[in-house]
Amino acid sequence: xxxxxxxxxxxxxxxxxxxxxxxxxxxxxxxxxxxxxxxxxxxxxxxxxxxxxxxxxxxxxxxxxxxxxxxxxxxxxxxxxxxxxxxxxxxxxxxxxxxxxxxxxxxxxxxxxxxxxxxxxxxxxxxxxxxxxxxxxxxxxxxxxxxxxxxxxxxxxxxxxxxxxxxxxxxxxxxxxxxxxxxxxxxxxxxxxxxxxxxxxxxxxxxxxxxxxxxxxxxxxxxxxxxxxxxxxxxxxxxxxxxxxxxxxxxxxx
Amino acid sequence: xxxxxxxxxxxxxxxxxxxxxxxxxxxxxxxxxxxxxxxxxxxxxxxxxxxxxxxxxxxxxxxxxxxxxxxxxxxxxxxxxxxxxxxxxxxxxxxxxxxxxxxxxxxxxxxxxxxxxxxxxxxxxxxxxxxxxxxxxxxxxxxxxxxxxxxxxxxxxxxxxxxxxxxxxxxxxxxxxxxxxxxxxxxxxxxxxxxxxxxxxxxxxxxxxxxxxxxxxxxxxxxxxxxxxxxxxxxxxxxxxxxxxxxxxxxxxxxxxxxxxxxxxxxxxxxxxxxxxxxxxxxxxxxxxxxxxxxxxxxxxxxxxxxxxxxxxxxxxxxxxxxxxxxxxxxxxxxxxxxxxxxxxxxxxxxxxxxxxxxxxxxxxxxxxxxxxxxxxxxxxxxxxxxxxxxxxxxxxxxxxxxxxxxxxxxxxxxxxxxxxxxxxxxxxxxxx
Numbered sequence: 001x002x003x004x005x006x007x008x009x010x011x012x013x014x015x016x017x018x019x020x021x022x023x024x025x026x027x028x029x030x031x032x033x034x035x036x037x038x039x040x041x042x043x044x045x046x047x048x049x050x051x052x053x054x055x056x057x058x059x060x061x062x063x064x065x066x067x068x069x070x071x072x073x074x075x076x077x078x079x080x081x082x083x084x085x086x087x088x089x090x091x092x093x094x095x096x097x098x099x100x101x102x103x104x105x106x107x108x109x110x111x112x113x114x115x116x117x118x119x120x121x122x123x124x125x126x127x128x129x130x131x132x133x134x135x136x137x138x139x140x141x142x143x144x145x146x147x148x149x150x151x152x153x154x155x156x157x158x159x160x161x162x163x164x165x166x167x168x169x170x171x172x173x174x175x176x177x178x179x180x181x182x183x184x185x186x187x188x189x190x191x192x193x194x195x196x197x198x199x200x201x202x203x204x205x206x207x208x209x210x211x212x213x214x215x216x217x218x219x220x221x222x223x224x225x226x227x228x229x230x231x232x233x234x235x236x237x238x239x240x241x242x243x244x245x246x247x248x249x250x251x252x253x254x
Numbered sequence: 255x256x257x258x259x260x261x262x263x264x265x266x267x268x269x270x271x272x273x274x275x276x277x278x279x280x281x282x283x284x285x286x287x288x289x290x291x292x293x294x295x296x297x298x299x300x301x302x303x304x305x306x307x308x309x310x311x312x313x314x315x316x317x318x319x320x321x322x323x324x325x326x327x328x329x330x331x332x333x334x335x336x337x338x339x340x341x342x343x344x345x346x347x348x349x350x351x352x353x354x355x356x357x358x359x360x361x362x363x364x365x366x367x368x369x370x371x372x373x374x375x376x377x378x379x380x381x382x383x384x385x386x387x388x389x390x391x392x393x394x395x396x397x398x399x400x401x402x403x404x405x406x407x408x409x410x411x412x413x414x415x416x417x418x419x420x421x422x423x424x425x426x427x428x429x430x431x432x433x434x435x436x437x438x439x440x441x442x443x444x445x446x447x448x449x450x451x452x453x454x455x456x457x458x459x460x461x462x463x464x465x466x467x468x469x470x471x472x473x474x475x476x477x478x479x480x481x482x483x484x485x486x487x488x489x490x491x492x493x494x495x496x497x498x499x500x501x502x503x504x505x506x507x508x509x510x511x512x513x514x515x516x517x518x519x520x521x522x523x524x525x526x527x528x529x530x531x532x533x534x535x536x537x538x539x540x541x542x543x544x545x546x547x548x549x550x551x552x553x554x555x556x557x558x559x560x561x562x563x564x565x566x567x568x569x570x571x572x573x574x575x576x577x578x579x580x581x582x583x584x585x586x587x588x589x590x591x592x593x594x595x596x597x598x599x600x601x602x603x604x605x606x607x608x609x610x611x612x613x614x615x616x617x618x619x620x621x622x623x624x625x626x627x628x629x630x631x632x633x634x635x636x637x638x639x640x641x642x643x644x645x646x647x648x649x650x651x652x653x654x655x656x657x658x659x660x661x662x663x664x665x666x667x668x669x670x671x672x673x674x675x676x677x678x679x680x681x682x683x684x685x686x687x
Binding site: 050051052053054073074075077078079083084086089090092093094095100101103104105107108111143160164 | 635636637638640641642643644645646647648649651652655656658659660661662663666
């Protein structure tokens with residue numbers, strides 16, 4: 001059984017249809033890169049999978065581990081092992097990173113019938129996970145993403161991913177706004193988290209990230225549809241030829 | 255205008271409240287005369303436009319009576335926090351209770367006592383009493399001045415850092431039903447001295463209607479540092495109208511935190527006067543209302559001299575059909591150049607029926623100043639809610655978490671850690687998070 005099976009997915013924001021028939025199958029342990037120009041719908045796809053309330057699914061189906069993903073609330077998706085690393089992580093002044101992450105961790109455990117962990121045990125767990133993003137413990141006493149630099153916000157998303165251990169991780173333009181050092185840390189964090197039972201959908205505009213996180217499959221979105229799919233070499237070809245090439249090919253097919 | 259019960263009483267009868275020296279009689283007389291002349295504010299009074307004080311004015315309040323021994327330390331325990339070596343003065347229905355109070359070890363010259371006791375003990379006038387909060391300023395202050403029985407007196411001499419905070423606890427019992435008390439506090443901080451004071455208004459009678467009308471005068475001498483926390487947790491059927499007046503001298507630092515979560519109607523006026531150069535005033539506030547509660551905060555900052563800095567953040571979380579009023583006045587005199595004043599009022603509405611009237615009022619007569627203000631009234635942020643849910647936190651828990659976060663942000667500004675922890679606990683308890 002595939003981890004994720006998307007069939008003819010259509011979604012709109014208000015009157016505007018953004019996804020116009022997406023088909024995609026992700027198997028356990030695979031890394032899929034989803035590329036495309038601005039406005040092609042790649043971030044929308046990521047957010048629809050996480051259950052963002054701004055989008056309305058108008059047609060199609062999404063099966064996650066055999067369950068109807070579209071029928072699940074955002075928190076149920078997370079509890080079932082879906083994780084979205086946000087393109088723009090939200091600042092929550094007034095709540096520490098440690099408190100927020102432990103709350104999330106315990107909710108997911110509760111949903112799975114496991115005991116909650118207390119703050120001391122959680123700190124032990126965190127100590128290991130912080131190493132994934134090369135961070136010290138200080139970051140945990142700061143308010144969630146509040147006053148974080150762009151790079152710190154993205155690292156924090158990867159830290160959450162490391163703690164929550166999802167089965168399907170969707171990274172929405174995690175490379176945007178990162179300098180080369182931050183990109184290296186974030187990408188190497190992701191690589192450490194690659195596993196047999198964990199799949200990734202890596203949404204990105206640039207090929208650059210894929211030098212670090214090497215995908216098994218690359219898909220290129222154009223105007224709300226997957227216009228091309230291929231292996232990791234497709235990303236390089238795209239880098240050389242530009243998105244106009246894909247758009248032209250998509251038009252020719254249409 | 256028809257006279258109120260209290261107005262009549264004060265006009266016809268001599269002021270014979272707590273016994274006191276002659277100078278005090280004339281101070282009380284001034285308050286009584288003032289109140290007899292003006293009475294309670296009229297509905298059209300701009301300062302009280304959004305504050306329905308009708309029930310206060312129309313009730314024939316009896317004076318608060320001295321409670322018996324039914325209040326034990328155990329019953330007070332939920333309201334007392336911090337460390338045992340803190341000084342705690344307890345007033346039951348406005349009457350000082352020596353048995354429930356404890357004064358920790360104090361450095362030489364520091365005075366922590368009941369005001370009434372100090373007035374009895376001292377032959378000479380208490381230097382600052384009634385000199386800072388003028389009876390002309392408000393009917394309620396006039397009434398307090400006429401009728402106050404007791405309150406906290408804290409005086410720290412020049413150069414002394416009082417390491418432990420002083421907690422003034424005003425607690426009401428079921429005996430307080432139908433009564434009014436007028437606590438009067440005086441905090442005098444000498445040159446370069448340092449003091450933390452907590453003023454708590456709490457109740458053992460959550461189903462009773464009573465009225466508390468406190469006035470606190472704060473005198474911060476040059477170079478002093480003062481943290482002043484005010485926690486109002488009255489019965490939700492009670493009325494609370496309080497005034498804090500602060501006078502600050504050169505290079506002094508005053509920081510206030512005002513928490514309002516009790517009372518059917520609460521009003522707090524915080525007036526801060528910057529009497530010399532290079533003064534810093536930080537004013538933080540949080541109000542949590544529900545049901546039909548009304549919480550009103552009026553602040554007034556008087557920048558009379560150059561290089562003053564005032565920083566103000568008041569936040570509110572409103573549920574049910576409750577209402578909040580915020581009015582923030584900032585006055586900058588022509589000579590108060592290089593003033594840096596910032597004022598923020600942010601409100602979170604948890605229900606359709608809640609309502610906020612917020613009004614910044616800046617009167618700036620100097621040209622080289624930095625003065626900003628902003629007010630918001632809104633709901634929980636959808637995106638933040640989605641973010642929390644996408645991490646597995648169920649929608650109700652996510653709403654509580656974000657509501658708590660909104661409130662807790664301003665609590666972070668409290669310097670004293672045990673006070674911060676207590677305020678966070680109170681917010682958690684109220685919001686169920």
